[in-house]
Amino acid sequence: MHRSAPRLTRILACAAVPVMLVVAGCSSDSDSASKDSASSASAAPEAKKSPTVAPARFSKLPSPCDSIAEKTIEDLVPGTKSKSGTAGKSSDIARRGSCSWNGLDDNGVKGSQYRWLDVSFLRYDSDASLAVSGEQRAVESYAKEIAKAKATEGAKNVKTSPAPGVGDEATTVNYTLRKTDEDFTYATIVARTENGVVTLTYNGTGYAGAKNPSAADLTEDAVKAAKEAVASVATANK
Structure with a gap:
């Protein structure tokens, strides 16, 4: 016990x-x-790692007003008062910027030709938190810029077509627009180069009996200028 x-x-x-x-x-x-x-x-399983996102290729944008050669400006915008162009306002020049030129080529009794050219740049960084690369964001922006051009208020006879040889992908948007009692012909080139988007618009009309420019001629010149603008992005990042 x-x-x-x-x-x-x-x-x-x-x-x-x-x-x-x-x-x-x-x-x-x-x-x-x-x-x-x-x-x-x-x-126990390891904590999930943050997704790997490819870094954006381009970290800079060119000076918009220097993106197109002066000789090209002379050819496309005869009579322009400033070959150096007019820069648009931007709160972040590393991500967006623009420049425009306009001129009236007065041929006296033969009438006058008016031209307007503008170019804009958008650049996108990669976002690891959203698992989205800068290039993916640029692809989305590219589609939006095309849609915006097609939806221009008052635009008539809107047509789109590929613009081969411009950046990684490019589209031409042609239309006519009535303003200042004249019919203006438009050619807009929207291009994507890696994580950047370039939109170039070229338009014009004839005054005092001068013949209006054709969409084909404007498009040919617009593509030429767009190629220079797109190339300037890569040059700025060398």
Whole structure:
């Protein structure tokens, strides 16, 4: 009877604590349970890593007013008052910028030819938090810029066609627009180069009986200028 006293004391001690503690402290399987717990912890999956996103190729934009050669400006915008162009306002010149030129070539009794040329640049960085690369963002912007050109208020006879040889992908949007009591012919080239989007618009009309420019002629000249603008992006990042 004396020999069983320690055993009775142990049983009473275990009975005096909560059931969960009995299982943890008094069970004969406590050692094996601890081992199982440690094993489960080591087998837990690793925390998810942030997705890898390709870095944007271009980190800079060219000066918009220097993106097209002066000789090209002379050819496309005769009579322009400023070959250096007029820069558009931008709160972040590393991500967006624009420039425009306009001129009236007065031929006296033969009438006059008016031309307007503008170019704009957009650049996109990669965003690791959204798992989106700069190029993917530029692809989305490219589609939006085309849609915007096609939806120009008052535009008539809107037509789109590929513009081969300009950047990674490019589209021409042609239309006519009535303003200042004249019919203007438009050619807009929207191009994507890596993580950048270039939109170039060239339009014109004839005054005082002069013949209006054809869409084909304007498009040919617009493509030429767009190629220069697109190339200037890569040059700015060398």
